[in-house]
Amino acid sequence: MLLFSYIANNSFPKPLSEEEEVKxxxxxMEGDEKAREVLIERNxxxxxxxxxxxxxSGEEFDDLVSIGTIGLIKAIKTFNxxxxxxxATYASRCIENEISLTKASVIYWKCRTLHPSLEVWLLQ
Known part of the structure; x- marks a missing residue:
């Protein structure tokens, strides 16, 4: 809900400075969940x-936002x-990958549902 409030008001928090990001x-890494929330919110x-x-691309804006946010959360979880x-550089790749993989999965399942014979062909 927080993200949609930011979008509706077109007022996102400023991105973190390099020093803030490191902090x-x-x-x-020390287990502070509040830091995780700040990293998500500020990105x-x-x-x-x-x-x-x-x-x-045929996807609803809200769906893309949700999928992109999942990518951001995964990026924060796996960032080294x-x-x-x-x-932000690492997260941008993770966000794009999450959206691309989700879209590919949706296409696969649509094809599989519409063309059951395709499933037999794919499994050979």
Whole structure:
């Protein structure tokens, strides 16, 4: 609900500075759930920016936002701060991958439902 409030008001929180990002990632590694929430909230603008690439692809905007947010959460969970990559760079790849994989899965299941003989062919 928080994300949709930001979208409706077109007022996202500012992205984290590099110093803030390092601080919150370190806190997250120590088990601070509040840091996780801050990292998610402050990177929601990135999700909306990335899903704009997928508009007009047949998916509902709300669905793309949800899928993109899942990608962001996975990115935060698996981010390795020991590398020289910033979280936003890593997260953008994870968000795009999550959307692409979900779209591919939807296409696969639609084909499988519409063309049962395709399933037999795919399994050979």
């Amino acid at each position: 919150y990632v370190k806190l997250l 929601l603008r990135l999700v909306v920016h990335i899903i704009k690439k997928f508009e007009g 701060s020991g590398k020289s990559t910033r979280l």
